[in-house]
Structures are given as structure tokens and as C-alpha cells.
Amino acid sequence: MIKETKPTVFVVDDDAAVRDSLRMLLKSVGLPVEVFESGQEFLDAERDDRPGCLVLDIRMPGMSGLELQVKLNERHSILPIIFITGHGDVPMAVEAMQAGAVDFIQKPFRDQDLLDRINQGLEKDAGSRRMLAERNMIRKRLESLTPREREVLDLVVAGKANKVIAGDLNLSQRTVEIHRARVMEKMEAHSLAHLVRMVLEVERPDE
Amino acid sequence: MANSTRTRRASNKSGQDSRSAVAESEFRALLDAAVDAIIVIDHRGLIEEFSLAAERIFGYPAEEVVGRNVTVLMPEPFQGEHDRYMDNYALTGEQRIIGVGREVRARRKDGSSFPCDLAVGRVGGREPPRFVGIIRDITQRKLAEELLRRSESELRLAQELANLGNYVVHLDGSEPDYFSPQLYRILGNEVGTEIVQLSDYFEQWVHPADVDRLRDAFRDMDETQGSLDVEYRVLLRDGSTKHLHHIAQTVYDAAGQPARHIGTMHDVTDRRHAEDEARQLQDRLTHFARLSTMGEMAAGLAHEINQPLSAIATYAQACQRMMKLPDHDPADVLGALQQINSQALRAGEVIRRLRNFVKNREVTREPVDCARLLEDLRTLAETDARLHNVWLRIESEGELPTVYADPIQLQQVILNLVRNAIDAMADVPEHRREVVLSTRQTEDGEVEITVADHGTGLAPEATEHLFSAFFTTKSGGTGLGLAISRSIVRAHGGRLWHTPNEGSGARFHFTLPVASAANGE
Numbered sequence: 001m002i003k004e005t006k007p008t009v010f011v012v013d014d015d016a017a018v019r020d021s022l023r024m025l026l027k028s029v030g031l032p033v034e035v036f037e038s039g040q041e042f043l044d045a046e047r048d049d050r051p052g053c054l055v056l057d058i059r060m061p062g063m064s065g066l067e068l069q070v071k072l073n074e075r076h077s078i079l080p081i082i083f084i085t086g087h088g089d090v091p092m093a094v095e096a097m098q099a100g101a102v103d104f105i106q107k108p109f110r111d112q113d114l115l116d117r118i119n120q121g122l123e124k125d126a127g128s129r130r131m132l133a134e135r136n137m138i139r140k141r142l143e144s145l146t147p148r149e150r151e152v153l154d155l156v157v158a159g160k161a162n163k164v165i166a167g168d169l170n171l172s173q174r175t176v177e178i179h180r181a182r183v184m185e186k187m188e189a190h191s192l193a194h195l196v197r198m199v200l201e202v203e204r205p206d207e
Numbered sequence: 208m209a210n211s212t213r214t215r216r217a218s219n220k221s222g223q224d225s226r227s228a229v230a231e232s233e234f235r236a237l238l239d240a241a242v243d244a245i246i247v248i249d250h251r252g253l254i255e256e257f258s259l260a261a262e263r264i265f266g267y268p269a270e271e272v273v274g275r276n277v278t279v280l281m282p283e284p285f286q287g288e289h290d291r292y293m294d295n296y297a298l299t300g301e302q303r304i305i306g307v308g309r310e311v312r313a314r315r316k317d318g319s320s321f322p323c324d325l326a327v328g329r330v331g332g333r334e335p336p337r338f339v340g341i342i343r344d345i346t347q348r349k350l351a352e353e354l355l356r357r358s359e360s361e362l363r364l365a366q367e368l369a370n371l372g373n374y375v376v377h378l379d380g381s382e383p384d385y386f387s388p389q390l391y392r393i394l395g396n397e398v399g400t401e402i403v404q405l406s407d408y409f410e411q412w413v414h415p416a417d418v419d420r421l422r423d424a425f426r427d428m429d430e431t432q433g434s435l436d437v438e439y440r441v442l443l444r445d446g447s448t449k450h451l452h453h454i455a456q457t458v459y460d461a462a463g464q465p466a467r468h469i470g471t472m473h474d475v476t477d478r479r480h481a482e483d484e485a486r487q488l489q490d491r492l493t494h495f496a497r498l499s500t501m502g503e504m505a506a507g508l509a510h511e512i513n514q515p516l517s518a519i520a521t522y523a524q525a526c527q528r529m530m531k532l533p534d535h536d537p538a539d540v541l542g543a544l545q546q547i548n549s550q551a552l553r554a555g556e557v558i559r560r561l562r563n564f565v566k567n568r569e570v571t572r573e574p575v576d577c578a579r580l581l582e583d584l585r586t587l588a589e590t591d592a593r594l595h596n597v598w599l600r601i602e603s604e605g606e607l608p609t610v611y612a613d614p615i616q617l618q619q620v621i622l623n624l625v626r627n628a629i630d631a632m633a634d635v636p637e638h639r640r641e642v643v644l645s646t647r648q649t650e651d652g653e654v655e656i657t658v659a660d661h662g663t664g665l666a667p668e669a670t671e672h673l674f675s676a677f678f679t680t681k682s683g684g685t686g687l688g689l690a691i692s693r694s695i696v697r698a699h700g701g702r703l704w705h706t707p708n709e710g711s712g713a714r715f716h717f718t719l720p721v722a723s724a725a726n727g728e
Contacts, residue, residue: 014593015514017550021521024543028528028535059510061598064637086510108517111524 007122008032008052012042012068013084014060018107022055025111031118039068051129053080053102053121055114058092066092069099078128080121082114138198141187149186152179156192157199244342250335252276252293264344266316277340282314313342322349363388370474378457378465393451393474395443414440414448421453428457429465438475450479486570489694494567496691497619500626501565504587507594511557511586515550522547560586564615564622574722575614577607577646577654584618588625588644595629597640604647610654611722616695620703623688624658624715631662631712653701653718661712665705673705692717 009031013019019035026033032052036042040063042054054072058065069081083096083104093104102121105114145153148169155165162180166173189195238245244261248254254277257269265272265280272279278286308326315321323342330337366372372390377383394412409418417439428435434456440448455470501508522543529535529543560583581601592599610617621644628642643659665673674693689703696703696717703717 015518017518017546017553018514018521020546021518021525021543024539025521025525025528027539028525028532059593059596061593061596062638064596067637086513088506088509107513108520111521111528 005051006032007125008034008050009055009118009122010042010047010052010079011035011055012037012039012060012065013055013057014038015057018057018084025114026118029115039063039065039071042068043071051122051125053082053118053125055082055084055118058083058085058089058096058104066096066099069096069101073099078125078132080124080128082117082121084109135202138187138202142199142202144186145183149179149183152176153183153187153195153199156180156183157196241341242343244340244344246277246280246340246342247330248277248338248340250293250297250337252278252289255337256339261342264315264342265313271316280313282312282320285311310345321346367392370477371471372474373471374469376468378468379460381466390472393449393472394441395445395447412441412443414442416440428455432457432459435470449474449476451475490570493616493619493691493695494565496623496688497615498565500619500622500688501561503626504591504594504622507590508557508561508587510594511590512554515554515557518550519547519554522550557586557590564618566615568615570613570616572611572613574609575612575617576609578603580614580617581607581644581646583614584621587618587622591622591626591629592642595633595640596637597629597632597642599625600641600643602643602645604645607646608648608654608721610699610719612699612719613695617699617719620692620695620717621656621658623692624717627688627715628658628660628662628713631660631664634663635661648721649718652721654721655716655718657714657716659708659712659714661708661710664707664711665713670705674703 009026011019011022011026011033013022013035014037016037019037023033023035034045036045038060056065056068063071065083072079072081080102081096081100082102083093085093085104085106087106089106093101096104102124103117105117142150142153151169152165155168160168162173162176165171166176169176171179183189184195187195187198189198238256239259241258241260244264245256245258246254246261247256254272254275257267257272261267262269267280278289281289308324311323311325312320313323313325322345324345326341328339328341330339366387366389370389370393372387372393374387374390375385409422413421421437421439424435424437427433434454436452436454438450438452440450442448452473452475453470454473455468457465458467458469460466526540526543526547529540564587581603585601589599591597625642625644629640632640632642639661641661643657645657645659647655647657649655674689693703696719700720701718703715705713705715708714
């Protein structure tokens with residue numbers, strides 16, 4: 001529905017054989033895949049914020065998987081991360097989950113388990129990208145409003161009736177109705193409820 | 208002094224003597240010239256003549272004893288015995304002493320007694336008979352004999368205590384060969400029962416495995432006219448084995464011909480057994496330390512084996528999926544299969560190295576190529592490093608020589624140092640966790656191996672006990688690692704020490720002597 005780039009699975013693992021076998025597996029199911037041998041190499045790569053998900057080895061010399069996760073979070077990356085862990089790495093996996101990882105999978109793993117998690121990750125990524133795109137769209141629409149229209153909108157969202165708004169803004173009720181119609185039109189809102197939802201979407205406290 | 212003798216003897220003149228003056232003066236000269244004391248007594252035992260030497264030996268002037276019974280010159284119990292001898296001789300004519308000589312004790316004027324040889328003769332042709340006694344003071348000889356006897360017994364005791372025997376073999380046959388009693392005992396023979404012939408020695412006594420070595424040592428001794436110093440085993444008649452330390456030398460005569468072969472054999476069996484036990488204990492401890500190092504590394508090793516296993520599983524699953532695709536490239540499948548093969552070998556290699564490392568085995572000395580050693584070590588060391596998110600760098604400076612060593616023990620030392628370095632960096636941020644394992648050849652030609660970390664370094668109170676057994680700063684440590692590492696390095700003729708690292712952390716170094724052509728073969 002938005003600009004159609006095929007999502008890519010990024011693999012970061014310092015072990016050449018593990019990396020290569022993952023590349024081959026993902027290729028066999030028709031998923032575009034790019035492999036990296038270190039966290040730094042991944043950070044340095046020009047990914048242009050392409051959609052996809054990250055399959056990340058939790059243990060690596062130099063920058064560990066967890067450290068890469070921290071760095072990606074600092075960069076506000078939304079790339080879903082699936083960690084590959086060893087047998088004794090449960091505490092690290094818990095830490096990774098708390099820091100927002102999609103899931104983790106222990107080596108050696110069944111290919112379907114990994115593919116399921118990757119699909120889950122890709123869906124999550126598509127979802128977040130959709131949401132982000134929508135927010136951007138809403139913000140653009142909001143920016144197209146005149147200051148007066150914005151004032152009217154805020155009071156509408158606050159649940160005030162036209163009459164009250166007219167009083168608050170010292171306008172005629174008729175003028176308020178015209179502004180309100182312009183707002184609905186510019187925001188492409190189907191209904192009052194839709195309008196409110198859009199405004200709340202971009203003005204959540206965490207945004 | 209001669210005058211006093213003359214005076215007293217003149218008084219002794221009886222006048223009935225028919226001897227001529229010439230004979231008399233000759234007899235006197237003889238009497239006074241003798242070194243031994245000469246005393247003449249009559250049949251009652253009364254002293255008639257007392258020579259100059261007698262005066263000197265007994266401390267009596269002649270005039271004090273002439274006319275007195277000779278028993279005055281004898282300590283008890285000889286006095287009583289003498290009277291009985293005289294009575295007995297008078298009655299039966301039985302000679303107990305005359306012409307025989309015996310060793311008796313005599314008494315000086317001051318009451319002290321001394322050992323002497325006594326010879327008694329009867330002056331013939333006269334009745335009643337007179338007797339002449341010749342007395343030799345043998346105090347010095349007895350003393351020398353006693354000293355000799357004592358030193359012999361002391362030597363025997365010393366040989367017994369030291370379990371050391373000696374021998375002299377006369378190669379020219381000029382004298383009988385000598386073998387000390389302790390030598391017989393060491394070889395399990397009754398003293399004096401059997402002479403050990405050198406020619407039989409190799410065949411009959413020496414342990415077959417040591418015969419060639421001993422023959423070589425003898426040949427070297429002969430060729431260089433030097434000495435022999437060799438340790439070997441002998442097999443005794445009772446089937447037991449002894450370790451002997453044999454030192455020997457050949458003595459040459461003026462013509463340069465071998466004359467005598469002298470040597471000592473030291474029974475060092477007990478010492479060797481104690482050494483063997485100590486070494487076995489050390490070996491067991493070393494092995495134990497190796498096992499505990501492995502225990503500490505178990506998680507890392509599991510990871511190291513898990514890596515190829517998961518690669519294998521993933522390759523295999525990829526193959527299955529690829530082959531279901533109608534347009535799959537067989538080359539891809541083939542590549543994956545090759546990878547599966549090499550990853551299986553990789554896992555096997557980890558296990559092989561692990562088994563080698565923990566196996567309880569004889570300690571060896573063999574030529575070890577340093578570069579090869581580091582390569583063998585890399586897997587185990589990197590495994591541990593990876594587990595702790597430590598970056599391990601291995602640096603070799605130039606061509607590395609060959610050392611003469613036990614390769615597994617060397618790996619143990621290096622792994623132990625690497626492990627310590629890794630543990631020292633537990634609280635260091637991950638990007639700074641680096642261990643550098645470097646090797647170089649020193650100016651002295653030794654190989655120096657250094658393990659450097661950027662950890663917390665060594666607290667002064669820790670450095671003091673660093674190499675003591677059971678001293679540890681780690682919660683799960685045995686405290687054996689460094690103590691054993693140092694003893695391993697020392698056993699290889701090297702040194703182990705530490706210095707602070709530039710910036711932070713510690714560096715542990717050890718050296719190994721390079722194998723020379725002589726011991727490298």
C-alpha cells in the first residue's frame with residue numbers, strides 16, 4: 001500500500017559458516033538476504049533504512065549482539081531483531097527481549113522455527129513502517145492547516161461543541177462551522193471519530 | 208748421661224765374673240745401643256741389667272730398679288702372673304714365652320702403663336738360669352693401628368649410611384681386586400662370596416635397557432682418559448631393580464697403560480623412587496589443573512562445538528528446501544554439502560584438541576614448532592575469548608624456532624595465562640577487552656611468549672602470593688593455575704614473570720630455551 005520495497009533479512013554473525021548457511025537457507029525460501037560479519041560492519045553499511053529484519057548473533061567478539069542492539073536503539077532504528085543464542089545465553093536473551101527484541105532462537109535450530117520468527121519480524125516491521133507512514137501523512141495534513149483551523153481542530157478534539165468553540169475563539173458559530181469543514185476536508189477525515197484518532201496518533205506522549 | 212750408668216753398674220760388679228774386660232765392654236755397648244729396652248733378670252726375677260733405652264722407656268734410673276723384682280715394671284694383673292710363670296718354669300721347664308714373644312702391658316715409674324712387645328731369651332750355660340728380656344714400646348704403633356681400625360670402621364659405616372660402595376680393579380693383575388662390603392650389599396651378594404668381574408657386569412647385572420648407555424660411558428671414559436659419571440639400573444638376583452649412580456676413573460701407569468680402575472657406586476634407588484613419586488604427584492596435579500581449566504572453559508567449548516553443528520543443520524535444511532525448488536542450482540547444493548563436511552570436521556577437530564588437552568598422559572619432551580603450537584592453541588583460546596566477548600589477537604614476530612618441550616603442558620601454560628587475562632577484564636567495557644598473545648625470539652635466543660591484557664592489573668598484595676598454590680582472586684578458581692604454570696616453565700628450563708601493561712592491565716611473560724641440535728634429536 002505504501003512504496004513497495006521488498007524487505008531484506010539482514011544477518012550479523014561472526015562465524016563464517018553460520019553466516020553462509022543462513023544466507024543459503026534464506027535464499028532457498030526466496031528472501032532477499034544480506035550478511036555482515038560484525039556489528040560495526042552492519043552499522044557502517046548504507047541500508048537507506050530499508051525494510052526487513054535483523055538476525056543477530058548475541059555473542060561476538062568486539063561489538064556483541066547486545067551492544068549492537070543498544071546502538072540501533074540509540075539511532076531510533078525500528079528494525080525488528082531476532083537474536084541467535086547459545087545454550088547458556090538465557091540471561092542475555094532476557095536482556096535482549098527487554099531491550100525490544102522480537103524473539104530469540106537457540107542454536108542449533110529448526111529452519112521453520114527461524115523462518116517463522118523472521119516472518120513475524122518482517123510483519124512487525126511492515127506494521128511499524130505502515131504506522132510511521134501514516135503518522136507522517138497525518139503530520140503533513142496537520143501542517144497544511146492554518147493557525148485558526150488548528151485552533152478549531154484542537155477544541156474539536158477536546159470535545160467542545162461549535163457554540164462553545166465560537167465563544168472561546170470569539171467567532172461566529174457559522175465561521176466555526178466553515179473552519180471545521182475545512183479541517184475535515186484537509187485531514188481527509190471520514191468522521192469526527194476518525195479525526196480524533198488521527199490527532200491522538202501523532203500526539204501521543206511517547207512521540 | 209752414660210756416666211751415671213757406669214757408676215751404678217760398677218757397684219753391681221760381683222767379681223766372680225770370668226768374662227774378659229773386652230767382652231764386658233762389647234756387651235755394654237750392645238746393651239746401650241739398642242733402641243729397645245733390654246733387661247736381664249736372674250732366676251728369682253730380680254733385675255741385674257737395665258739398659259739405657261730401658262731407663263728412657265720406663266723412666267727409672269738403673270740404680271733404682273737393679274736388684275728389685277722385675278714385676279715392678281708390670282701393672283696388675285701381670286705382676287701375679289709373672290711370678291706364677293717363673294715358678295712354673297722352675298718346676299716344669301715349660302716355656303710359655305721364651306722364644307715366642309708376646310704383646311703385654313708394662314708400667315712406667317709414674318705408674319702409667321703402655322703396650323709393648325716382649326721377647327724373652329734364656330742366657331744359656333749357667334745355673335741358676337738368667338733371662339734377658341727385650342721390650343719394645345709399641346704405643347705409637349697401637350695408636351696408628353687403632354686409628355686405622357677406627358677409620359676403616361668409620362668408612363664402612365659411612366658407606367653403609369650413604370649406601371655407597373667402592374671398588375678398585377687392578378687391570379694389570381698386580382694386586383687382588385677390592386670391593387667394599389657395602390658394594391656387595393648394594394648388589395645383593397654376600398660379602399666376599401663372589402667377585403664381580405667387570406666383563407660379566409654388563410651381561411649379568413646391568414638392566415638390558417641401560418647396557419648400551421653404560422658401555423658408551425665406559426668407552427668415552429677410555430677414549431678421553433677422563434672419568435665416568437652415569438646413572439643406570441641393575442637387575443639383582445632376587446629380581447628387584449636398583450638405580451645406581453656410578454662414578455669411576457681409570458688410573459694409568461707411567462707407561463700410559465691402564466693400571467687400575469677405581470670407582471664408587473651409589474645406590475640411589477630410594478631417591479629415584481621419591482623423585483618418581485614427586486613427579487607423579489606433580490603430573491597428577493598438573494592434569495587436575497588442566498581439567499579444571501577445561502571445566503572453566505566448558506561453556507565456551509560447548510559454544511565452539513555448537514557453531515559448526517548449527518551451521519551443519521542450517522546447510523542441510525537449506526539443501527532440502529533448495530532441492531524442492533524446480534529451478535535450483537545443483538552447484539549451490541554441492542557447495543552446501545561441502546560446507547557440511549568441513550563443518551563436521553571442524554567440530555571433530557575441537558573435540559580432538561579438547562581430548563588431547565585433558566587426556567592423562569606421560570609427560571614428554573619433543574621438538575615443538577612454536578607456530579604450530581599457537582595454531583593448535585588458537586581454537587581453545589579463541590573459544591574462551593569469544594564466550595567472554597574478548598578479542599584475542601595472536602602476534603608472532605618473524606620465524607619462530609623449535610623448542611624442546613611437552614606441547615600439551617605448554618598449551619596448558621598459555622591457556623592458563625589467556626584465561627587469567629580474560630577473567631581480569633570481566634569489568635572492562637566490551638570494546639576494550641583485548642588479549643594479545645605474542646611470541647618473539649629474544650636476544651639470548653630464547654623464545655618469549657607474552658600474554659597481555661587491559662584488565663584491572665595486579666594489586667601489590669596479590670603479586671606477593673601470585674605464584675603460591677591455592678592462592679586465587681577468582682571466586683571459582685583453584686589457585687593452582689599460576690603455581691603449576693611456573694613449575695611447568697621451570698621444568699622446561701624457562702622463566703615465568705609479569706610486568707604491568709602499558710596503560711592498564713598486566714603482562715605475563717615466559718621464556719623457553721630453543722632446542723639445540725644436541726637435545727633436539
